[in-house]
Amino acid sequence: xxxxxxxxxxxxxxxxxxxxxxxxxxxxxxxxxxxxxxxxxxxxxxxxxxxxxxxxxxxxxxxxxxxxxxxxxxxxxxxxxxxxxxxxxxxxxxxxxxxxxxxxxxxxxxxxxxxxxxxxxxxxxxxxxxxxxxxxxxxxxxxxxxxxxxxxxxxxxxxxxxxxxxxxxxxxxxxxxxxxxxxxxxxxxxxxxxxxxxxxxxxxxxxxxxxxxxxxxxxxxxxxxxxxxxxxxxxxxxxxxxxxxxxxxxxxxxxxxxxxxxxxxxxxxxxxxxxxxxxxxxxxxxxxxxxxxxxxxxxxxxxxxxxxxxxxxxxxxxxxxxxxxxxxxxxxxxxxxxxxxxxxxxxxxxxxxxxx
Amino acid sequence: xxxxxxxxxxxxxxxxxxxxxxxxxxxxxxxxxxxxxxxxxxxxxxxxxxxxxxxxxxxxxxxxxxxxxxxxxxxxxxxxxxxxxxxxxxxxxxxxxxxxxxxxxxxxxxxxxxxxxxxxxxxxxxxxxxxxxxxxxxxxxxxxxxxxxxxxxxxxxxxxxxxxxxxxxxxxxxxxxxxxxxxxxxxxxxxxxxxxxxxxxxxxxxxxxxxxxxxxxxxxxxxxxxxxxxxxxxxxxxxxxxxxxxxxxxxxxxxxxxxxxxxxxxxxxxxxxxxxxxxxxxxxxxxxxxxxxxxxxxxxxxxxxxxxxxxxxxxxxxxxxxxxxxxxxxxxxxxxxxxxxxxxxxxxxxxxxxxx
Numbered sequence: 005x006x007x008x009x010x011x012x013x014x015x016x017x018x019x020x021x022x023x024x025x026x027x028x029x030x031x032x033x034x035x036x037x038x039x040x041x042x043x044x045x046x047x048x049x050x051x052x053x054x055x056x057x058x059x060x061x062x063x064x065x066x067x068x069x070x071x072x073x074x075x076x077x078x079x080x081x082x083x084x085x086x087x088x089x090x091x092x093x094x095x096x097x098x099x100x101x102x103x104x105x106x107x108x109x110x111x112x113x114x115x116x117x118x119x120x121x122x123x124x125x126x127x128x129x130x131x132x133x134x135x136x137x138x139x140x141x142x143x144x145x146x147x148x149x150x151x152x153x154x155x156x157x158x159x160x161x162x163x164x165x166x167x168x169x170x171x172x173x174x175x176x177x178x179x180x181x182x183x184x185x186x187x188x189x190x191x192x193x194x195x196x197x198x199x200x201x202x203x204x205x206x207x208x209x210x211x212x213x214x215x216x217x218x219x220x221x222x223x224x225x226x227x228x229x230x231x232x233x234x235x236x237x238x239x240x241x242x243x244x245x246x247x248x249x250x251x252x253x254x255x256x257x258x259x260x261x262x263x264x265x266x267x268x269x270x271x272x273x274x275x276x277x278x279x280x281x282x283x284x285x286x287x288x289x290x291x292x293x294x295x296x297x298x299x300x301x302x303x304x305x306x307x308x309x310x311x312x313x314x315x316x317x318x319x320x321x322x323x324x325x326x327x328x329x330x331x332x333x334x335x336x337x338x339x340x341x342x343x344x345x346x347x348x349x350x351x352x353x354x355x356x357x358x359x360x
Numbered sequence: 361x362x363x364x365x366x367x368x369x370x371x372x373x374x375x376x377x378x379x380x381x382x383x384x385x386x387x388x389x390x391x392x393x394x395x396x397x398x399x400x401x402x403x404x405x406x407x408x409x410x411x412x413x414x415x416x417x418x419x420x421x422x423x424x425x426x427x428x429x430x431x432x433x434x435x436x437x438x439x440x441x442x443x444x445x446x447x448x449x450x451x452x453x454x455x456x457x458x459x460x461x462x463x464x465x466x467x468x469x470x471x472x473x474x475x476x477x478x479x480x481x482x483x484x485x486x487x488x489x490x491x492x493x494x495x496x497x498x499x500x501x502x503x504x505x506x507x508x509x510x511x512x513x514x515x516x517x518x519x520x521x522x523x524x525x526x527x528x529x530x531x532x533x534x535x536x537x538x539x540x541x542x543x544x545x546x547x548x549x550x551x552x553x554x555x556x557x558x559x560x561x562x563x564x565x566x567x568x569x570x571x572x573x574x575x576x577x578x579x580x581x582x583x584x585x586x587x588x589x590x591x592x593x594x595x596x597x598x599x600x601x602x603x604x605x606x607x608x609x610x611x612x613x614x615x616x617x618x619x620x621x622x623x624x625x626x627x628x629x630x631x632x633x634x635x636x637x638x639x640x641x642x643x644x645x646x647x648x649x650x651x652x653x654x655x656x657x658x659x660x661x662x663x664x665x666x667x668x669x670x671x672x673x674x675x676x677x678x679x680x681x682x683x684x685x686x687x688x689x690x691x692x693x694x695x696x697x698x699x700x701x702x703x704x705x706x707x708x709x710x711x712x713x714x715x716x
Contacts (some may be wrong), residue, residue, distance in 0.1 A: 043689060065716070096551075113469065115581055134563055136560070136562070136563075136647065137556050137560050137561065137562035137563075137616075138562075138563075139524065139526060139562060139563060139565070139616050140526070140531060140546065141550060145548075147544065147545075147546065147547060147548055148531075148535060148546070148548065149531070149537055149541065149544065150533075150534075150537065151531065151532050151533060151534075151563050151565070152532050152533055152534040152537075152563060152565065152593065152597070152636075153534070153563030153564075153565075153594070153596075153597040153600070153643065154534075154563055155643050155644055155647050156536075156640065156644070157644050168495065170495060170496070175496060175504075175505070175507065176495075176507050176508050177506075177507060177508055178506075178507075178508040178509070178510075180512075181505055181506065181508075183664075185505065188503065188505065189503075190496065190503065190504070191503060192496075192501075192504065192551055193551070194497060194551050194552040195548055195549070195550050195551070196548075196550040196552055200493050201556075201557050201559070201560035202555075202559075202560075203557070203559045204492070204493050204557035204558075204559070204560065205492055205493065205508030206492070206493035206494075206495060207492075207493075207495060207507050207510055208509075209507070209508070209509075217600075235509065238509070240509075241508070241509040244509070260495050261491075276388070284512065286511070287509065287511050288511055288513050291492065291511050307451060358464060
């Protein structure tokens with residue numbers, strides 16, 4: 005594989021949600037400067053966000069989102085990092101890497117800085133193996149392969165849609181766990197990438213995430229969180245449950261493991277508890293819902309799958325709380341907005357700027 | 361957890377199939393000497409197997425197997441390490457650790473010898489999480505926990521029935537992969553243990569394996585392999601598919617990952633190809649069979665599950681090759697022999713020697 009600084013620079017956008025100056029990018033400069041950034045400014049749009057010199061970027065604040073989406077901007081969360089998904093929608097690239105602004109470059113056990121983006125690209129460019137577990141983890145990595153007993157018919161794998169990276173230092177714990185274990189730090193560097201098997205859900209964290217926008221983009225909706233909503237900190241979880249059900253249906257893969265980033269600062273567990281409170285109850289009903297969700301065979305596009313899922317959310321989760329009715333509607337609005345900004349069909353490639 | 365040399369010494373047997381002197385135990389002495397060994401001698405019963413001084417062991421050769429099981433000895437393979445499962449049957453202990461005689465003590469990345477048995481015990485004594493994937497791997501390890509978004513109702517986990525360990529140096533490849541990659545060595549020490557999700561099958565290797573005999577023992581049958589059979593090297597695979605389907609049905613967990621052993625010597629790929637040849641074709645039908653297998657709710661014991669599975673094997677795989685009719689019958693014979701040597705009900709604990 006080519007040197008990291010030249011990998012897919014024309015085909016990948018980096019999406020960063022933020023409310024502050026992006027000083028954290030200084031540390032990432034050797035790895036991220038060759039790429040285009042899409043900055044989604046959350047909160048007060050009159051505030052100026054400083055971006056370190058030399059980075060190529062576009063920045064959208066709330067006024068921009070309202071102007072571009074009009075009434076459909078209601079589907080984009082405010083005062084919550086869930087707003088990042090607006091960046092996925094306006095990107096014209098095939099791949100997205102999204103990262104939080106409190107995430108620094110991790111070191112591997114030998115002390116070498118980890119090029120997280122390079123590893124995400126490796127994960128996304130190699131197939132996934134969702135139908136059977138390989139005990140030596142990702143069989144496509146150097147020095148690994150399929151082990152004895154792995155069916156040969158499954159060794160071609162399936163396209164990888166999502167690469168979920170992990171975090172050293174501050175682990176991604178919920179508020180109750182943060183409260184109980186305030187001093188716990190993740191120091192275990194697990195040198196593995198693996199496919200999450202078909203039929204298995206996982207808690208997808210948005211802090212350090214890569215995905216193939218062409219394969220799964222329209223399902224990467226981070227829901228209604230934050231300002232005016234009864235819940236927060238479930239934006240990435242919601243997206244993770246949706247994308248996993250759709251990837252399973254469409255025969256796409258989701259990988260987790262490497263790369264690590266260094267997560268610098270724990271968020272306030274009391275604030276988090278307030279945001280998560282309802283989610284702690286709701287997830288007990290949401291997860292069985294997603295575990296049981298079946299998509300009809302005629303749903304062959306991500307959009308069709310997502311709209312179908314929105315109907316099932318309304319029907320099955322609407323009973324849990326009226327919030328899910330609103331969310332189901334926002335899922336449809338999101339798809340409408342996505343399709344408006346990303347037209348398909350004859351001439352679409354030209355119209356949406358993808359043509360060279 | 362207490363010092364390794366005192367962990368469960370009264371509750372665990374080490375089962376070793378072999379055709380040669382057990383010199384390899386010298387290296388394991390600090391870790392394994394406190395335990396009782398069950399040696400299953402394969403091949404010529406007139407040969408004497410030397411066991412290093414100081415080890416407490418019982419040894420069974422083919423004459424012993426024939427004498428103890430009578431006509432039912434037909435279910436125990438000959439001239440194949442599948443014979444090891446006889447050791448599981450005659451053990452009276454709760455836990456089994458089985459290891460091949462070409463496996464040495466591995467070193468962790470810091471150069472410290474890995475106490476494989478201690479890690480298997482840790483794996484078996486902590487719960488498994490088959491219903492939802494935890495991205496920081498085993499949540500019960502020191503320094504780890506359940507991540508944000510993991511349902512609280514699932515954090516109790518389920519009992520762990522099987523601990524599947526891995527191999528540094530010579531990876532457990534099939535003959536075609538051995539032929540293609542003769543020089544590949546596994547040097548990647550992945551510091552992780554994880555639960556194989558419910559509904560997902562995996563290739564279980566018998567080289568370095570721990571399990572809870574009380575929970576899953578009767579399903580740990582290594583099939584008909586070797587002498588007089590059309591196939592070899594699928595003994596552990598067969599057991600792995602069976603135990604996974606039964607663990608999923610009974611709500612038991614299967615973990616894989618740590619501990620590593622150092623696998624010293626690749627077996628001959630040409631010999632292996634001859635043994636595996638039919639299996640390479642058959643596994644393409646066996647795996648969909650196991651993926652689709654459903655056990656009735658009234659199968660609430662391992663024995664009942666296993667006998668039911670044998671019926672399904674006969675019905676569905678008998679068409680693939682008459683071998684599977686024989687195998688299905690051997691599965692029933694195995695359960696009959698197991699139950700004879702391991703009686704249950706009033707007085708059984710006394711009768712089978714488990715009482716203190």
